Amino acid sequence: MDLATAEPCIFVIHGATGDLARRKLVPALSNGLEKKRIHPRTIVLGVGRKSGLSDESLRNSMLEALAAAGLEVGGETGAFWKENLYYQAVPDGSRDSYKDLRTRIEALESEFDLPGNRVFYLALPPQAFRDVIGGLGKAGLNDAKGWTRLVIEKPFGHDLKSALELNDFVHEFFQESQIYRIDHYLGKETVQNLLVFRFANSLFEPLWNRDRVESVQITVAESLGIGSRAGYYDSAGVLRDMVQNHITQLLALAFMEVPAAFEANAIRQEKAKLLRAVEPIGAEDVVFGRYGAGMTDGKKVPGYLEEKGIPNDSRTATFVALRLRIANWRWHGVPFIIRTGKRLPRRVSQIAVSFRCPPVSIFQPHDQCTIHSNVLLVTLQPDEGFDIHFEVKTPGQAIGMQTEALHFRYAEAFQPLPDAYETLLEDVVLGDQTLFVHADEVEAAWRLYTPVLERPADPFQYAAGTWGPEEADRLLSGTQNGWITK
Amino acid sequence: MDLATAEPCIFVIHGATGDLARRKLVPALSNGLEKKRIHPRTIVLGVGRKSGLSDESLRNSMLEALAAAGLEVGGETGAFWKENLYYQAVPDGSRDSYKDLRTRIEALESEFDLPGNRVFYLALPPQAFRDVIGGLGKAGLNDAKGWTRLVIEKPFGHDLKSALELNDFVHEFFQESQIYRIDHYLGKETVQNLLVFRFANSLFEPLWNRDRVESVQITVAESLGIGSRAGYYDSAGVLRDMVQNHITQLLALAFMEVPAAFEANAIRQEKAKLLRAVEPIGAEDVVFGRYGAGMTDGKKVPGYLEEKGIPNDSRTATFVALRLRIANWRWHGVPFIIRTGKRLPRRVSQIAVSFRCPPVSIFQPHDQCTIHSNVLLVTLQPDEGFDIHFEVKTPGQAIGMQTEALHFRYAEAFQPLPDAYETLLEDVVLGDQTLFVHADEVEAAWRLYTPVLERPADPFQYAAGTWGPEEADRLLSGTQNGWITK
Numbered sequence: 001m002d003l004a005t006a007e008p009c010i011f012v013i014h015g016a017t018g019d020l021a022r023r024k025l026v027p028a029l030s031n032g033l034e035k036k037r038i039h040p041r042t043i044v045l046g047v048g049r050k051s052g053l054s055d056e057s058l059r060n061s062m063l064e065a066l067a068a069a070g071l072e073v074g075g076e077t078g079a080f081w082k083e084n085l086y087y088q089a090v091p092d093g094s095r096d097s098y099k100d101l102r103t104r105i106e107a108l109e110s111e112f113d114l115p116g117n118r119v120f121y122l123a124l125p126p127q128a129f130r131d132v133i134g135g136l137g138k139a140g141l142n143d144a145k146g147w148t149r150l151v152i153e154k155p156f157g158h159d160l161k162s163a164l165e166l167n168d169f170v171h172e173f174f175q176e177s178q179i180y181r182i183d184h185y186l187g188k189e190t191v192q193n194l195l196v197f198r199f200a201n202s203l204f205e206p207l208w209n210r211d212r213v214e215s216v217q218i219t220v221a222e223s224l225g226i227g228s229r230a231g232y233y234d235s236a237g238v239l240r241d242m243v244q245n246h247i248t249q250l251l252a253l254a255f256m257e258v259p260a261a262f263e264a265n266a267i268r269q270e271k272a273k274l275l276r277a278v279e280p281i282g283a284e285d286v287v288f289g290r291y292g293a294g295m296t297d298g299k300k301v302p303g304y305l306e307e308k309g310i311p312n313d314s315r316t317a318t319f320v321a322l323r324l325r326i327a328n329w330r331w332h333g334v335p336f337i338i339r340t341g342k343r344l345p346r347r348v349s350q351i352a353v354s355f356r357c358p359p360v361s362i363f364q365p366h367d368q369c370t371i372h373s374n375v376l377l378v379t380l381q382p383d384e385g386f387d388i389h390f391e392v393k394t395p396g397q398a399i400g401m402q403t404e405a406l407h408f409r410y411a412e413a414f415q416p417l418p419d420a421y422e423t424l425l426e427d428v429v430l431g432d433q434t435l436f437v438h439a440d441e442v443e444a445a446w447r448l449y450t451p452v453l454e455r456p457a458d459p460f461q462y463a464a465g466t467w468g469p470e471e472a473d474r475l476l477s478g479t480q481n482g483w484i485t486k
Numbered sequence: 487m488d489l490a491t492a493e494p495c496i497f498v499i500h501g502a503t504g505d506l507a508r509r510k511l512v513p514a515l516s517n518g519l520e521k522k523r524i525h526p527r528t529i530v531l532g533v534g535r536k537s538g539l540s541d542e543s544l545r546n547s548m549l550e551a552l553a554a555a556g557l558e559v560g561g562e563t564g565a566f567w568k569e570n571l572y573y574q575a576v577p578d579g580s581r582d583s584y585k586d587l588r589t590r591i592e593a594l595e596s597e598f599d600l601p602g603n604r605v606f607y608l609a610l611p612p613q614a615f616r617d618v619i620g621g622l623g624k625a626g627l628n629d630a631k632g633w634t635r636l637v638i639e640k641p642f643g644h645d646l647k648s649a650l651e652l653n654d655f656v657h658e659f660f661q662e663s664q665i666y667r668i669d670h671y672l673g674k675e676t677v678q679n680l681l682v683f684r685f686a687n688s689l690f691e692p693l694w695n696r697d698r699v700e701s702v703q704i705t706v707a708e709s710l711g712i713g714s715r716a717g718y719y720d721s722a723g724v725l726r727d728m729v730q731n732h733i734t735q736l737l738a739l740a741f742m743e744v745p746a747a748f749e750a751n752a753i754r755q756e757k758a759k760l761l762r763a764v765e766p767i768g769a770e771d772v773v774f775g776r777y778g779a780g781m782t783d784g785k786k787v788p789g790y791l792e793e794k795g796i797p798n799d800s801r802t803a804t805f806v807a808l809r810l811r812i813a814n815w816r817w818h819g820v821p822f823i824i825r826t827g828k829r830l831p832r833r834v835s836q837i838a839v840s841f842r843c844p845p846v847s848i849f850q851p852h853d854q855c856t857i858h859s860n861v862l863l864v865t866l867q868p869d870e871g872f873d874i875h876f877e878v879k880t881p882g883q884a885i886g887m888q889t890e891a892l893h894f895r896y897a898e899a900f901q902p903l904p905d906a907y908e909t910l911l912e913d914v915v916l917g918d919q920t921l922f923v924h925a926d927e928v929e930a931a932w933r934l935y936t937p938v939l940e941r942p943a944d945p946f947q948y949a950a951g952t953w954g955p956e957e958a959d960r961l962l963s964g965t966q967n968g969w970i971t972k
Binding site for chain 1: 675678679681682683685686687688689691692693698744745746747748752841842843844845846847848849857859860862872873874876877878879880881882885887888890891892893894896898899900901903904
């Protein structure tokens with residue numbers, strides 16, 4: 001397949017001195033340049049509040065960041081960052097400062113003979129979104145000779161009301177077709193491959209329904225705690241941090257209907273449709289947890305309430321297990337059990353699809369489920385791959401069975417996979433919205449989780465380094481397997 | 487699962503001084519003894535034409551054979567063969583000689599206080615079957631205080647008429663429930679596992695039909711030539727040597743309907759039913775081949791007509807490709823392509839099930855089959871295992887796909903698999919006919935292939951070390967893949 005070639009553009013990073021820009025965006029752009037997927041005549045304009053920062057010092061700082069990421073800082077790529085990176089301060093967010101930004105952009109476009117294509121990347125905390133979007137819009141930076149694209153980092157809203165308001169506000173200045181809401185999970189190769197897995201293989205799609213699937217488990221486990229993000233985390237909590245965005249996107253991609261085409265709107269429409277079919281989540285279908293002191297990765301670690309910056313009376317959850325039901329023809333009656341948390345035994349993201357047991361066991365007619373059910377395990381990280389647990393005959397006289405796995409690991413076939421941000425930035429420049437979240441999806445997700453957020457629920461305690469509170473086990477009741485991811 | 491314990495018996499081997507007895511039967515019994523699946527009070531009575539062979543010299547000769555096979559000849563097993571093996575000559579096949587055999591058996595049973603269970607194993611060329619069966623029957627050895635079981639080596643008949651006659655003849659003296667027709671392919675763990683694979687896994691059975699399967703290929707390739715068996719092979723040919731028995735059994739087991747129980751008659755009934763549903767094979771659906779000189783395993787080898795003992799004007803085929811159609815609801819319209827031969831590039835037995843392409847490619851709407859079809863590859867030997875060829879996304883920007891494999895190898899999970907004869911002999915002693923061929927199956931198979939054998943057809947030439955004559959390729963026409971096994 002041909003690679004589309006990106007057009008030259010000016011790539012404006014709001015929050016250029018921040019962590020995300022240094023750790024993710026600049027390295028991703030750099031890799032894209034090397035692979036000739038980002039046009040070499042691209043101009044990167046860093047924007048920040050800091051006045052008096054020179055182009056030169058931003059350039060040096062970014063070269064250091066690239067070196068720290070183990071990337072090329074000599075040769076063409078180094079030359080690119082020394083010549084094509086600029087800095088513009090927007091010190092007070094005033095109308096004038098945005099006019100200055102516009103003047104600077106137009107000057108750079110004219111100097112480098114650019115076609116007027118513009119990316120505005122909001123690598124900023126969510127409190128800053130409105131000011132910048134408004135500033136850009138009011139300065140007329142929502143439209144140009146070429147295309148204009150606005151990239152918004154998560155979180156997009158903190159509940160349904162705020163998400164609706166933010167969408168309304170963004171839509172005052174930008175059209176949905178210009179808006180790229182980032183969920184970096186969607187940039188992961190393994191997540192994208194879910195689409196190929198489902199729709200380029202005839203083997204699995206006939207099994208992908210309530211007749212064949214008994215239950216689904218989605219696990220996104222982290223062994224880390226909250227690190228230095230106490231302030232953010234304590235106000236967000238696990239549902240906003242992981243479920244409303246990443247896990248809901250996984251759910252939607254993996255279990256939506258077949259889209260009409262491999263095309264952004266067709267896919268995003270199916271995702272939103274699936275999310276709208278999820279039934280309201282009752283209190284009995286949610287178990288929150290909060291880690292206490294324990295061991296992870298062989299080290300003693302403090303409990304959440306002992307973490308620096310967490311108030312003693314915090315009720316924030318660091319773990320949640322949910323049981324979702326999808327009220328459509330394909331999935332009615334199949335429990336979808338979601339589990340995510342911090343300070344779990346290991347970092348792993350998996351989707352486990354358990355198939356129904358054979359309707360009849362010809363081997364032991366009176367005891368059906370000594371046969372284990374088949375399980376398809378999709379591992380998204382780490383050690384990305386697919387496993388199918390199936391029954392084989394134990395060699396020897398009697399008909400004994402044991403569960404073994406058909407397996408495929410990406411590492412067998414491919415070089416290390418590209419970083420999610422690399423994929424996503426290239427898509428922005430190419431104008432492909434497939435892997436970005438549509439307003440409808442954001443709203444559908446918030447519509448689902450906001451009632452859960454608004455219902456007071458104290459988290460159950462679990463020891464760091466365990467799979468969450470035991471109370472979560474009851475969400476499995478009535479399903480044929482225990483937790484698949486262990 | 488509990489292992490059934492075999493009862494003590496007298497195990498009579500007709501053809502005790504022959505190759506099969508030494509190379510397969512005695513080692514298999516020896517392994518069965520060590521694993522406590524053959525009862526230690528079993529008495530083995532070797533029978534042959536040779537007069538004047540002492541028990542002692544047969545014992546020594548078998549101990550040599552065991553040592554040559556790398557098996558234990560000291561300890562309990564060695565002691566067994568030194569004490570429990572006897573020889574009885576049946577020099578002329580006369581009534582009297584069979585009376586003598588009966589007297590000897592009764593004497594041994596009495597001496598060792600055996601319950602009167604008897605196995606008569608015909609490790610003999612097919613010309614000898616009638617005499618021995620008649621001899622046993624007329625001497626009243628078809629019935630005893632315990633059970634009596636008759637084990638008949640392949641080939642069972644050489645066409646429909648001879649098979650019917652032989653069945654009639656055997657049934658004069660023995661009941662079908664006493665008759666164990668050997669097809670050693672059925673003793674292979676990987677062949678038996680086909681049943682577990684199909685009926686203990688819910689993942690594959692819903693796909694196992696004409697709606698999902700596009701075509702099936704069964705390949706049984708040998709790299710060897712005819713070795714020292716020129717006389718047998720030139721009169722038998724490839725269809726009798728491999729297709730009528732082994733491959734037809736594979737076909738039946740892998741593609742029959744679900745049996746009512748995991749039980750000999752239920753399974754054999756389904757196999758016979760499948761075979762009866764195979765449509766008559768037209769001349770256009772058969773391509774015969776005969777190897778010419780060439781290279782296999784890195785060595786120059788002569789052509790078939792140059793082999794020692796093969797007449798210059800032989801028309802015997804060493805390769806055949808067949809296209810079968812099964813006229814039942816499950817398989818109507820799915821081509822089953824069988825290919826087997828000598829002096830092919832490597833030794834391999836595989837069943838390849840090609841699934842239909844996705845009905846629509848959402849990735850490339852106007853060019854459906856740039857997506858490769860999924861293939862399930864069951865490898866029966868060597869390197870036994872399962873592979874599922876499926877499409878994954880090639881990492882990177884554009885939606886590219888490539889075929890990779892989910893794989894499982896027996897060697898990952900199990901110690902070396904037991905020899906087929908070990909399994910089969912244990913089944914004989916346990917009285918389990920599941921892995922033996924019923925009269926109905928033999929007749930159905932001959933009914934299918936006899937018209938092909940009776941139709942004159944000169945074989946096409948192929949060079950040793952290639953996959954047979956090019957003419958065989960036309961049998962693939964209209965199917966979506968080329969030869970899967972290569």
